[in-house]
Amino acid sequence: MKLNDLALGILVFLAGIAIYLSALQFSPIPGQAYGAETMPKTIAFLSLGLGLFMIGRSLAVGMTRPGIALDNWTRSPASLGGLATAILLILVYILFSNAVGFVPMAFGVMLALMLTLRVKPVTAILVSLLAAVVIQQAFGRLLLVPLPRNAFLGFLW
Numbered sequence: 001m002k003l004n005d006l007a008l009g010i011l012v013f014l015a016g017i018a019i020y021l022s023a024l025q026f027s028p029i030p031g032q033a034y035g036a037e038t039m040p041k042t043i044a045f046l047s048l049g050l051g052l053f054m055i056g057r058s059l060a061v062g063m064t065r066p067g068i069a070l071d072n073w074t075r076s077p078a079s080l081g082g083l084a085t086a087i088l089l090i091l092v093y094i095l096f097s098n099a100v101g102f103v104p105m106a107f108g109v110m111l112a113l114m115l116t117l118r119v120k121p122v123t124a125i126l127v128s129l130l131a132a133v134v135i136q137q138a139f140g141r142l143l144l145v146p147l148p149r150n151a152f153l154g155f156l157w
Helices: 005-023 038-060 077-100 102-116 121-142
Strands: none
Touching: 005 038, 077 102, 102 121
16 A cells, blocks of 8 residues: 555654643653653653644645555455454454463464464464563563463463
């Protein structure tokens, strides 16, 4: 899928507005001049500026209508099935990760996606298991991100 600069500029501008509005809900850190909203607001302002620049440049060269062109892969049922599977797996992770835990869900999601993309089963199993554990260790232990835990596998970390 290809967007012309006017359509992309409009999307970037709207994304900047959405990021800014969501950053307004972040609470400040007591005793500091900046807080959790600082980086999102900076990204929002940069997005707004970039979006306005793209819109202005598109209008200056005579582009008056946003446009979209679909690539050839969008006509393939197998490709659309893979896209639908990826979106479905993301929804499944969102809905069930708190109950199942990060490692089993990440393993299952990655394995299902790799098998959908026709990766050899042994490779898919090994890569999914290794990636789930490495991601859990990197985010859960090093970065202290609170990932969903599984009562059965909680002893591992």
